[in-house]
Amino acid sequence: MAAHIRGPEPVSMVQALNEALRSSLEDDPKVLLMGEDIGALGGVFRVTAGLAKDFGEARVVDTPLGEAGIIGAAVGLAMRGYRPVCEIQFDGFVFPAVDQLVTQVAKLRNRSRGLLSMPITVRIPFGGGIGAIEHHSESPEAYFAHTPGLKVVAPSTPADAFAMLRQAIASDDPVIFLEPKRRYWDKGVVDWTALAAPLHAAAVLVTGSDVTLVGYGPTVRTCLDASVVAAQEGRSVEVIDLRSISPLDTSTVVESVRRTGRLVIATEAHASFGPASELAARVQEQAFYSLEAPVLRVTGYDTPYPPSRIEEDWLPNMDRILDAIDRSLAY
Amino acid sequence: MIQLLDADGVRRDHPDYPLSISDGELRELYRDLVLVRRIDTEATALQRQGELGLWASLAGQEGAQIGAGRALRSQDYVFPTYREHGVAWCRDIDPVHILELFRGVSLAGGWDPSAHNMNLYTLVIGSQTLHSVGFAMGVVRDGMVGSGDTAADTAVLACFGDGATSQGDTNEAFVWAAASNLPVVFFCQNNQWAISEPVEKQSRVPLYQRAAGFGFPGVRVDGNDVLACLAVTRRALDDARSGQGPTLIEAYTYRMEAHTTSDDPTRYRNADEVARWAARDPIDRLRKHLDSRGLLDARFLDSVGEQSEQLAVRLRAATRAMPEPDPLSAFDHVYAEQTAELAQQRGQMREFLDSLEEVG
Known part of the structure; x- marks a missing residue:
C-alpha cells in the first residue's frame, strides 16, 4: 500500500498521523479505526483520508453519531482482542464519552486485577487558535490526566505525531492522544524509520541557562518562538516539550530547573487545577531550594473558551510568555 | 406475554416458542433455581451479620436468569449488571467470587472473564450494553456469525434492568446493534x-x-416462567448467531427484596404488591409442575436440599476466610506499564505503613 509520502521531504502533521494510522493498520490486523466521518470523508481534518478505501469499512468504521458509543464499543472490541483507535471529532465533543472513559476504560484493568486489557487509543484534535466556533477549541487534558488508568500525550511536530501515535496504538494501556489542531498543517521532516524516543519522555528542544520554559502540543511552537525573541534580548531560555501529560516526566523538568532556577509553564488548558499547576507543585516539592522565583503559569484563563475574535488575547501567546519570562527574571 | 408455564404450574404451548425438554432437564432447572436462591439468602444473612458490606438480592428473578443462562452456548458471551447471580451460576462462576466484591476485598469479583465468557459485574447502569455491541462487532469481524458452524457462531447476551432503558448508553447500543445487524440479545x-x-x-x-422503533424485534416474556425465558432467549440467541441481528427481550418479573441490603422498600411500595408477586414465584411454579407430573420424589428433593445446605456452608466459610487485601495492592494493575509516579506513591505508602509498625 501507498508509502508514497514516507520520504525525506517535509510533511504536515495530518500526513504524518495518516501514515502512522496506515502503518499501524498494516502491522497489526487487530487494529481498527472508529469514528464519525472517518471513512469516505477521511475525517473532518482528513487525518484518515484514503484509509477506508485501502483497508475497507470493517477496519475503518464510520460509526453512528454517539461518542459514548464509540468508546463503549471500543471496550467490547478490546475484550474481543481488538486494538481500537477512536477518533473524537473535536475536543468539545468528547464529554458524552467521558463516562465510558472514566468508569470503564480507565478502570477495567485494575478492577479485573490485570485480566482485562484496554489497548484503546482515543485521538482528539484539541486546542484553539483556528478561528473556530464554540466547542471546537478546548483543551480537556486535565480531566483525563486526573483519571488513574489513562495516559495522556500530545505531540507538537509531524515527527512526534508519527512516532507517538504508533506507540500509543501499540501500548496496552489506554492513551488519550491529543492532536494540536492549530499545528495540523505545519510541516516538518519525519525520519520514518528512526527509533522513537520513549512515549512518555519529555524532550529538551533548546538548552539555556536563565529560565526553563515548558509547553506541550500547540504551545511548543510558541515557546520556541519566544525563546528566539528572548535570545535577542540576551536571555538564555531552555525549552522543554513535555510530550506526555500523564505520566508526566517531572525529572527532566526538575533537572533543568536545578540549573536555571526559574520555570515558566505555557498551556492552553485553564489555569486552575490544570497540568501547569500539577507540574508547578511537583517542581516546588522536588527542587524547592533551586528556585530563584515562583513558578509562573501562562495558560488559558478560567473562563469558557472565548469567541474566536478574541481568542488570540486569551491564549498563551508569545507576548504573554515573554512577559512571564520577564517577571520570573525580575525576582 | 410469552408464557409456557402458568402460575399454577400448568404447561402451555406457544406456536412461536416450541420447547421440547426432558424430565431430567426440568429437574436440573429446578435444582438451579433452588441453589441460586440459597446463594441469595445466605449472602443476605452474611450481610446482616456484618460479613458483607452490601448485597444485591436476585430474589424473584431466578426464573429469568436461569432461563436466559441455560439458553446460552459455551461460546456465547455475557455482559452482566451487578445482580446477575443466576446467570453467573449458569456460567460456572463460583459465587464466592461474587461475594468478594460485596465483602470489599476486590472491586469486581475475581473470576477470569475469558475463562467463563462472562464479563465482570458492571455497576454503572447501562454501560455494559455498549460493551456488548463492541464485542459483537468483534464477533462479526472474526467471522463467527452465520457461518453455520454451531460450535463457532457466537451471540452476545447484554443484561440490564428497566432503569437502564432510560440511559443514553442503552439507547445508543440499540442504535448500533440495529445499524450493523449485530448478534446481540x-x-x-x-x-x-x-x-x-x-x-x-x-x-x-x-x-x-421500544425495539420496533430501533428496527429489531422485541418480545415480552413472563420472567417468572423459567421455561418461557429459556425458550425465548434460546430463539433470540439462535437468531443472533445465524446473522438475523438483535432482539430485545423484556423479562417481566419482580424484585422481591430491597434494591440492595441498604435500601428500605417499605418507603415506596406496598405489601399488597409484593404479596401479589409472591403468588407468582418462579420456583413454586416449577415445583407445582414437577409435582403434578410426579417428578419430585423424595430422593431428588433430598439431594437438592443437601446440595443447597452444603453450598451455603461453603459460602459462609469461604467468605469468612477471605484474606484481607494488602493495602499496597491498590497500586497493582492500574497500568500495563507502571508509571514512575505510581511507583513513587507506592513507596511512600509502604514507608508510611512501615513507620506506623515501628511506632507499634
Whole structure:
C-alpha cells in the first residue's frame, strides 16, 4: 500500500498521523479505526483520508453519531482482542464519552486485577487558535490526566505525531492522544524509520541557562518562538516539550530547573487545577531550594473558551510568555 | 406475554416458542433455581451479620436468569449488571467470587472473564450494553456469525434492568446493534423498580415495544416462567448467531427484596404488591409442575436440599476466610506499564505503613 509520502521531504502533521494510522493498520490486523466521518470523508481534518478505501469499512468504521458509543464499543472490541483507535471529532465533543472513559476504560484493568486489557487509543484534535466556533477549541487534558488508568500525550511536530501515535496504538494501556489542531498543517521532516524516543519522555528542544520554559502540543511552537525573541534580548531560555501529560516526566523538568532556577509553564488548558499547576507543585516539592522565583503559569484563563475574535488575547501567546519570562527574571 | 408455564404450574404451548425438554432437564432447572436462591439468602444473612458490606438480592428473578443462562452456548458471551447471580451460576462462576466484591476485598469479583465468557459485574447502569455491541462487532469481524458452524457462531447476551432503558448508553447500543445487524440479545429484566422509581417513571410504553422503533424485534416474556425465558432467549440467541441481528427481550418479573441490603422498600411500595408477586414465584411454579407430573420424589428433593445446605456452608466459610487485601495492592494493575509516579506513591505508602509498625 501507498508509502508514497514516507520520504525525506517535509510533511504536515495530518500526513504524518495518516501514515502512522496506515502503518499501524498494516502491522497489526487487530487494529481498527472508529469514528464519525472517518471513512469516505477521511475525517473532518482528513487525518484518515484514503484509509477506508485501502483497508475497507470493517477496519475503518464510520460509526453512528454517539461518542459514548464509540468508546463503549471500543471496550467490547478490546475484550474481543481488538486494538481500537477512536477518533473524537473535536475536543468539545468528547464529554458524552467521558463516562465510558472514566468508569470503564480507565478502570477495567485494575478492577479485573490485570485480566482485562484496554489497548484503546482515543485521538482528539484539541486546542484553539483556528478561528473556530464554540466547542471546537478546548483543551480537556486535565480531566483525563486526573483519571488513574489513562495516559495522556500530545505531540507538537509531524515527527512526534508519527512516532507517538504508533506507540500509543501499540501500548496496552489506554492513551488519550491529543492532536494540536492549530499545528495540523505545519510541516516538518519525519525520519520514518528512526527509533522513537520513549512515549512518555519529555524532550529538551533548546538548552539555556536563565529560565526553563515548558509547553506541550500547540504551545511548543510558541515557546520556541519566544525563546528566539528572548535570545535577542540576551536571555538564555531552555525549552522543554513535555510530550506526555500523564505520566508526566517531572525529572527532566526538575533537572533543568536545578540549573536555571526559574520555570515558566505555557498551556492552553485553564489555569486552575490544570497540568501547569500539577507540574508547578511537583517542581516546588522536588527542587524547592533551586528556585530563584515562583513558578509562573501562562495558560488559558478560567473562563469558557472565548469567541474566536478574541481568542488570540486569551491564549498563551508569545507576548504573554515573554512577559512571564520577564517577571520570573525580575525576582 | 410469552408464557409456557402458568402460575399454577400448568404447561402451555406457544406456536412461536416450541420447547421440547426432558424430565431430567426440568429437574436440573429446578435444582438451579433452588441453589441460586440459597446463594441469595445466605449472602443476605452474611450481610446482616456484618460479613458483607452490601448485597444485591436476585430474589424473584431466578426464573429469568436461569432461563436466559441455560439458553446460552459455551461460546456465547455475557455482559452482566451487578445482580446477575443466576446467570453467573449458569456460567460456572463460583459465587464466592461474587461475594468478594460485596465483602470489599476486590472491586469486581475475581473470576477470569475469558475463562467463563462472562464479563465482570458492571455497576454503572447501562454501560455494559455498549460493551456488548463492541464485542459483537468483534464477533462479526472474526467471522463467527452465520457461518453455520454451531460450535463457532457466537451471540452476545447484554443484561440490564428497566432503569437502564432510560440511559443514553442503552439507547445508543440499540442504535448500533440495529445499524450493523449485530448478534446481540438485549435481555432486560423488568423487575418493576429502579430502586424506588417504578417503571412507569421510565417509560410510557411497554419496554419491549421500544425495539420496533430501533428496527429489531422485541418480545415480552413472563420472567417468572423459567421455561418461557429459556425458550425465548434460546430463539433470540439462535437468531443472533445465524446473522438475523438483535432482539430485545423484556423479562417481566419482580424484585422481591430491597434494591440492595441498604435500601428500605417499605418507603415506596406496598405489601399488597409484593404479596401479589409472591403468588407468582418462579420456583413454586416449577415445583407445582414437577409435582403434578410426579417428578419430585423424595430422593431428588433430598439431594437438592443437601446440595443447597452444603453450598451455603461453603459460602459462609469461604467468605469468612477471605484474606484481607494488602493495602499496597491498590497500586497493582492500574497500568500495563507502571508509571514512575505510581511507583513513587507506592513507596511512600509502604514507608508510611512501615513507620506506623515501628511506632507499634
